[in-house]
Amino acid sequence: MKFLISNDDGVYAPGLLALYQALSTIGDVVVVAPNSEQSGYASALSVTTPLHTHELPSGFIAVNGSPADCIYLALHELYRHTRFDYVITGINSGANLGQDVMFSGTFGAALTAQLFGVPAIATSLVGGGAKRGGQEQVSDYQLAANEIVKLLAETSLLDACKNLPYHVLNVNIPDVNHADEIKGRKITSLGHRQVARPVHHVIDPRGRDAYWLSLRKCKHELPEKTEDMPSSAIQLTDDQAVAAGYISLSPVRLHHTPAAALDSLSALAL
Template identity: 30%
Template sequence: MIGRSRIRRLRPLQESTFRMRILCTNDDGIHAPGLKVVEEIARALSDDVWVVAPELDQSGVSHSLSLNDPLRLREVGPRHFAVRGTPTDCVIMGARHILGTKPPDLVLSGVNKGRNVAEDVVYSGTIAGALEGTILGLPSFALSQEFSVETRERPPWDTALKFGPDILRKVMAAGIPKDTVINVNFPSCAPEDVLGIRVTRQGKRNLGFLRIDERRDGRNNPYFWIGFERAAMMDTPAEGTDLAALRERYVSVTPLRLDRTNEAFSEALGAALK
């Protein structure tokens, strides 16, 4: 609900814990381990949990919307649905169709395998799923679990499970401003090694982190993969950022706004265009 203060507040948690309707989605796909994690986090808050996730991996699709292809909907199980589409499609399908006349009170997107910080938020389907919930006027969180080279195959999901529910409770009790999505990133360490929780700003890598890898097929024809620069892994992040928090083993909680207007530059831009 949006009040005059433009702050959305759910009913007191002790009254609404088992009435709150939660919609879960992700960008890793309906069979991703992180989707089970976010569902477990949701069930710590409510027993009315719905899952609507992409049929296939949609990592890196950002906020894309399927306009040129039909959406195929498959019921996987009770309150579990797969959509042949993007995370954005899934949130719209869940909120506007599957859940019928009783829309969700909360949207959770994740838990992504891998962090979504700095420039990642521009590309992330996980972030986009939460942003779409915010566009629909719903309190929304994006949740991501960082992994290291050593934990790539087995990310420390227990860290998200331990800290996720309490973070959600506290943020919702405080209220979320209109047009704001909460981006939560859990560090790549065991729960007992987490040093705390930090409210952060979106960081920026000082070094480029994407590259094009050229390879050859069996007929010696070139093909390409988008890859990641190892140098970006060694970048020194600025204090107060999501990057710095994760590096120092803190959970990063970043409020992201839908409005990307550079207000500080608007006056100078107006003067230049006179």
């Protein structure tokens, strides 16, 4: 198999390296990623400035653009004669849950691949491995990468993705210390939680107003389970699944206009 991978944390991010190393055990891997962090860029393309590439000693290609730029450039120019089986993005430093996919560069890169017919999976590590004093641990990303490889090697997920055009599979790995703490995998829907504090207003050292945008959510709640309801019957959202210790797998469909919406709006006198 041939994989193209990218991310929004930058070409030097530990999650990207862990994903590359793990996927290299089951296929050929090409890396094209931003030369600096591009979190929050969604599927933005650079159409007013030129892109430049730089090959690192590792063979990774760094691009002075967004995650979507990287995939766009790789598919249509840098590796235009290569047929990739899958594009896998990440491993993102931090969760991409619910409405976060609208802003995530990691998800946006996967979305770009699907627009051109390449099956795509966006992967994230909840908590970003920021444990033990706030320091990122390479081992956390290695654990997550191994879980992604197991997901691909031990299930029919890849074949299923090929049969879902215009879908991106959004994968979130719970932040655990050991693989045996992961309870399993759950197919989930995208959740939606209110942002706790969308904007942080501060005064910078020169006395000017400054604003930090935030997507940090309010506390989640797990659904209640009745005595006659088996655990398998509970439909979890992505944030609920990872909070309960499961790997969340959310199929996200693109370019979908619901028939009910068309019927409702068509009935209006315009």
